[in-house]
Structures are given as structure tokens and as C-alpha cells.
Amino acid sequence: MTAPDTPPIPSRREARRQDRRDAILTVAQTYFLEHGFAGTTMSGIAAELGGSKGTLWSHFPSKEALFAAVVERAAKAYQAQLSQILNVDEALELTLQRACRSLIEKVTSPDGSALHRLIVAQGRRFPELSQIFFDLAPQNTRLLLADFLHGAMMRGQLRPADPVDAARALLSLSLSGCHQQMLIGRIDRPAPNEIAADATFAVDIFLRAYAP
Amino acid sequence: MTAPDTPPIPSRREARRQDRRDAILTVAQTYFLEHGFAGTTMSGIAAELGGSKGTLWSHFPSKEALFAAVVERAAKAYQAQLSQILNVDEALELTLQRACRSLIEKVTSPDGSALHRLIVAQGRRFPELSQIFFDLAPQNTRLLLADFLHGAMMRGQLRPADPVDAARALLSLSLSGCHQQMLIGRIDRPAPNEIAADATFAVDIFLRAYAP
DNA sequence: ATAAAATCGTACCATAGAGTACGCTATTTC
DNA sequence: GAAATAGCGTACTCTATGGTACGATTTTAT
Numbered sequence: 001m002t003a004p005d006t007p008p009i010p011s012r013r014e015a016r017r018q019d020r021r022d023a024i025l026t027v028a029q030t031y032f033l034e035h036g037f038a039g040t041t042m043s044g045i046a047a048e049l050g051g052s053k054g055t056l057w058s059h060f061p062s063k064e065a066l067f068a069a070v071v072e073r074a075a076k077a078y079q080a081q082l083s084q085i086l087n088v089d090e091a092l093e094l095t096l097q098r099a100c101r102s103l104i105e106k107v108t109s110p111d112g113s114a115l116h117r118l119i120v121a122q123g124r125r126f127p128e129l130s131q132i133f134f135d136l137a138p139q140n141t142r143l144l145l146a147d148f149l150h151g152a153m154m155r156g157q158l159r160p161a162d163p164v165d166a167a168r169a170l171l172s173l174s175l176s177g178c179h180q181q182m183l184i185g186r187i188d189r190p191a192p193n194e195i196a197a198d199a200t201f202a203v204d205i206f207l208r209a210y211a212p
Numbered sequence: 213m214t215a216p217d218t219p220p221i222p223s224r225r226e227a228r229r230q231d232r233r234d235a236i237l238t239v240a241q242t243y244f245l246e247h248g249f250a251g252t253t254m255s256g257i258a259a260e261l262g263g264s265k266g267t268l269w270s271h272f273p274s275k276e277a278l279f280a281a282v283v284e285r286a287a288k289a290y291q292a293q294l295s296q297i298l299n300v301d302e303a304l305e306l307t308l309q310r311a312c313r314s315l316i317e318k319v320t321s322p323d324g325s326a327l328h329r330l331i332v333a334q335g336r337r338f339p340e341l342s343q344i345f346f347d348l349a350p351q352n353t354r355l356l357l358a359d360f361l362h363g364a365m366m367r368g369q370l371r372p373a374d375p376v377d378a379a380r381a382l383l384s385l386s387l388s389g390c391h392q393q394m395l396i397g398r399i400d401r402p403a404p405n406e407i408a409a410d411a412t413f414a415v416d417i418f419l420r421a422y423a424p
Numbered sequence: 425a426t427a428a429a430a431t432c433g434t435a436c437c438a439t440a441g442a443g444t445a446c447g448c449t450a451t452t453t454c
Numbered sequence: 455g456a457a458a459t460a461g462c463g464t465a466c467t468c469t470a471t472g473g474t475a476c477g478a479t480t481t482t483a484t
Contacts, residue, residue, distance in 0.1 A: 013429065013482055020431080036333070038250035041471060052432045053473080063472065121248070121333030123397020130397040138392070168388055169417050176384030180350070185335020185342040205381050208421040225452055225459065232461075253441060264462045269443070 021059050024049060029070045033114035037067055037122055064126075071129045074115050079136040081106045086148050092157050093203060099148075100174040100199035103141070107175065108190050113182045120183070142167045149210075158210045166210055173202035233271050236261060241282045245326035249279055249334055276338075283341045286327050291348040293318045298360050304369050305415060311360075312386040312411035315353070319387065320402050325394045332395070354379045361422075370422045378422055385414035 027049045031040040042063055046053045060066040085102045088095055106112055119133045142164060149170075150163040158166070177198035178190035239261045243252040254275055258265045272278040297314045300307055318324055331345045357379040364370045370378070389410035390402035 011483080016481080017430070036336075042473080043471065050432095052434085054433085054475085055431055057473070058430075117332055117335065120329055120395055120397070123329065123395070124248075127397060134393075134396055134398055138396075165413065169385060169413075172384045172388030172392075173381060176380055180384075181346075183332055183335070184346055184350075185331070185339055186346055201377065201381075205417075205421045209417045210420075223453080228451080229460070254443080255441065262462095264464085265443080266445090266463085267461055270460080275442070 020051075020055065024051075024056060024059055024066070025070055025073055028066055029074055032067060032070050032118060033074070033111055036118065037125075042066075067122075068126065068129060071115075071118065071126075072132055074111070075133045075136045078106075078112060078115055079140055081112070082137060082141045083144060085141070086144060088148065092152055093207060096170070096203045096206070097199050099145070100170070100202050101195055103171070104174055104178060104190075104195045104198055108178050108182050108195070110189070113179070116183060138171070142171060145170065156212055159212045161210065166206075169209065170202060170206045173205055174198060177201070232263075232267065236263075236268060236271055236278070237282055237285055240278055241286055244279060244282050244330060245286070245323060248330065249337075252279075254278075279334075280338065280341060283327070283330065283338075284344055286323070287345045287348045290318075290324060290327055291352055293324070294349060294353045295356060297353070298356060300360065304364055305419060308382070308415045308418070309411050311357070312382070312414050313407055315383070316386055316390060316402075316407045316410055320390050320394050320407070322401070325391070328395060350383070354383060357382065368424055371424045373422065378418075381421065382414060382418045385417055386410060389413070 024045070028040070028045050031045055031048070040063075042056055043053065045066075046056050049056075056066070060069060082103070085099045085106075086095070087098070090098070107116070115133075119130055123130045145167040146163040149158065149166045152158045153160050153163065153166075175198075178187070178194050179198075181187045182190065236257070240252070240257050243257055243260070252275075254268055255265065257278075258268050261268075268278070272281060294315065297311045297318075298307070299310070302310070319328070327345075331342055335342045354376060358375040361370060361378045361382075362375040365372050365375065365378075387410075390399070390406050391410075393399045394402065
């Protein structure tokens with residue numbers, strides 16, 4: 001019997017390799033988010049990385065694979081962002097406004113919107129990535145918010161209704177302003193007061209529709 | 213003095229040339245909508261067209277120019293579609309539901325969603341096209357709807373409010389279901405009952421928020 | 425020290441695809 | 455009928471780029 005060799009050997013070499021892999025992903029991410037899939041070149045990444053093309057292919061078997069890895073990673077980071085939206089402490093209206101503002105800010109950030117566009121652009125070619133993105137970003141946010149709204153309904157602050165539907169309504173209202181414009185490419189960055197305006201608009205309509 | 217030659221001479225030759233140009237645009241449109249900008253090849257278009265590459269370049273100086281022409285044309289056709297949404301004849305709720313259903317149908321049609329994706333994907337590279345699309349599609353629809361809602365407000369069927377905002381709310385609620393999923397690429401075609409459900413959902417919330 | 429692994433550097437291959445050149449043919453104009 | 459025009463077909467150029475090969479170099483493991 002040979003000693004256990006294949007199992008967890010987080011040796012030093014392994015760590016180094018992971019570092020390199022991470023560096024590749026980081027550089028690739030900025031490229032993909034900035035220039036899209038077609039506009040990104042492997043040679044460009046290698047050059048910016050300061051490394052060799054061989055290394056690239058030793059980590060990822062193809063441009064597609066690299067792209068997939070980048071998107072998954074970015075989507076996870078995005079999710080982490082979006083999960084920090086609800087901090088329950090104030091009156092319902094204020095809490096919701098704060099949450100919406102926070103959401104819009106994150107969703108209209110350069111990386112956020114670039115990721116969104118990337119997914120839309122490549123949705124046909126990489127359906128699995130769409131799935132991952134959807135579960136991690138909109139779906140996750142919706143469920144978090146739904147949970148909170150459910151609580152508010154139980155406390156009688158909102159009329160009883162399907163919380164997931166309610167979340168969907170509030171979210172879509174929130175993203176109907178700046179975010180739409182960004183996605184389409186009409187504006188590059190929203191003005192801060194635009195964000196606040198979108199949030200109050202959304203919450204206002206939402207509260208009217210879901211008043212107890 | 214030579215005779216007036218440059219002015220309007222819609223001669224036979226001219227007409228023929230227009231026909232050819234139209235044929236090119238038609239073929240190119242199916243390609244671009246189906247495969248995106250990068251995925252479309254000029255050679256492919258020429259082949260499908262049955263014509264020669266030279267002809268392509270004699271009508272459009274570059275792939276970009278052809279793309280722009282295609283998008284403008286498709287956006288206009290799209291607008292024509294979207295303008296036929298409101299037929300005022302029934303009770304407010306039914307009218308709105310019908311309008312929303314009609315809108316969702318058109319927006320989630322293969323060509324509609326493909327165009328939308330194309331705009332999102334190429335928004336950075338062709339800002340002018342984004343502008344055109346925006347004016348022709350979302351903006352136009354919003355204004356049409358706003359006009360109708362304004363009437364309803366005057367008649368006391370809705371509470372007084374900014375009609376454009378109201379239209380924006382109703383539209384964003386309508387597109388929060390199937391349309392989102394299509395854009396992201398999670399589904400290919402929505403089920404008809406999904407469309408109806410989205411419409412009733414949107415109108416329900418809208419009417420609660422804008423009740424007199 | 426020595427072997428193995430990872431990386432680097434660089435040159436290279438193959439393919440695709442935008443755009444051009446040019447001669448031939450069909451249609452239109454006058 | 456002659457001249458101009460539009461289009462056809464085909465072959466070609468040129469560049470970008472994904473991906474490979476390979477020997478030299480550095481780092482890690484034993």
C-alpha cells in the first residue's frame with residue numbers, strides 16, 4: 001500500500017499555483033468586463049499578466065473555460081455584495097428606501113453593470129453561466145428581500161400577500177430608472193441623486209400597493 | 213448650365229438598387245439578431261444573399277455601418293409593433309391588462325428580445341444606436357402609455373400623478389417576469405399563460421398604487 | 425544535490441474573416 | 455446601339471488571434 005498521496009496535500013507548490021491562477025482570473029476579469037468576450041484576447045491577458053501564454057493554457061484549457069471561471073467568480077463576489085443590503089433597524093419605509101438605494105448603487109456600479117451586460121450578451125452561448133448568475137444574483141436578492149417582507153407582513157406592516165411576488169415588484173420598480181439606462185448604454189454612471197430618486201419612487205409605489 | 217441631374221431622379225435603376233439594399237438588410241438582420249455582432253460574418257451574409265461581397269461593400273462601407281443600418285431598421289419596425297398596444301374600448305383594468313399582455317408578447321418575441329440583447333451587448337461600442345433604440349422603443353412606449361394614463365387620471369379613474377412615472381411603473385412591473393428571464397437567457401420562449409400572469413400581476417399592483 | 429513541477433519567453437502554426445481587385449455579365453439610360 | 459451602371463464571382467491580401475511547441479529558468483520537494 002502506497003502512502004496517501006492524492007488526497008489533500010495543500011503543499012507550498014499548490015498554493016503558489018493557486019496564486020497564479022487567481023492572478024490570471026483577476027486580470028481576465030477586468031478584460032472581460034471591460035471589453036466583452038469577443039473583445040478580450042488571450043494574448044492581451046498574458047501580456048498584462050506579465051506571464052507566458054503557456055501558463056494560461058496550463059490553467060484553463062480554452063478561452064471559453066477561462067471566461068466561465070471568471071464569470072462564476074465575479075457572480076459570487078456580486079452575490080456577496082448584494083447580500084449586504086438589508087439592515088433592519090429603522091421604520092419600514094426608511095429601511096426599504098435604504099435597501100433599494102444600496103441595491104441600485106451596487107447594481108449600477110461599473111462592475112455590476114458590466115457583469116450584467118456580459119451575461120445578457122453571452123446568454124445564448126453560455127446558458128449554464130446564465131443559470132449560475134441568475135441563481136446567485138437576482139434570485140438570491142429576491143429571496144432575501146422576500147424573507148424580510150414576509151416578516152413585515154406578519155407584523156401587520158404590510159398586507160398579507162405572496163412575499164416573493166412582493167419582492168419582485170419592489171425590485172423591478174427599483175431598477176426601472178438608472179439601471180435600465182445603464183444596461184442599454186445610455187449613461188455611464190448614475191448621479192447619486194438619481195439613485196435616491198429611483199429608490200423613493202419605487203418604495204412609494206410599493207407601499208401604496210402593499211399597504212395593510 | 214447643365215440640366216438638373218442630381219435632384220430627385222427616382223429612376224428604375226435607383227429602385228433596383230434600393231431593392232438590393234433591402235435584401236441585404238433583411239438577410240443581415242436575421243444574422244445579427246441570431247448570432248450577434250461578432251458572430252456574424254460578411255462572407256456569410258453574402259453567401260446567404262446569393263450575391264457577391266463587392267455588392268455588400270458597395271452599399272455599406274463596413275460591417276459597422278451595415279450593423280447600424282440593420283439596427284435602425286429593426287428598431288423602427290419594433291416601434292411600429294409597440295405602438296399598436298393601446299386600444300381603448302373596455303374597462304380600465306381590462307384595457308391595461310390587454311395592453312400589458314400585448315406588450316409582453318411583443319417584447320418577448322424572438323426578434324424583440326434578440327434586438328434588445330443586441331443593444332445591451334453592443335451598447336458600449338455603438339452609443340448612437342443605443343440612443344436610437346431607446347427613443348424608438350422604451351421611451352416611445354412609455355410616452356404613449358403615459359398619454360393614455362393621463363386621460364384616465366383626468367377622468368378620475370386614477371389618482372392624479374405624474375403620468376410618465378406611472379407609465380414607467382406599469383411597464384417595469386410588466387417586464388419583471390418572462391422578459392427578464394429571456395434577456396438573461398434562462399428561457400427561450402415564455403408560455404402564454406406566463407405572459408397573462410405577468411400582465412395581471414403588473415396591473416393589479418399598478419391599480420392598487422394608483423387608485424383614486 | 426537532484427529530480428520534478430511550474431513558469432517564462434519566444435517563435436511558430438492555422439484559421440478566420442474584413443476588406444480589395446478585377447474582369448465578366450446583365451440591366452438601364454439616352 | 456452605345457455608354458454607363460449595378461451586380462456577380464472569384465481569387466487575393468492582410469491582420470488578428472486562439473492555440474501549440476519547446477528549451478531555458480526558477481521554485482519546490484525529498
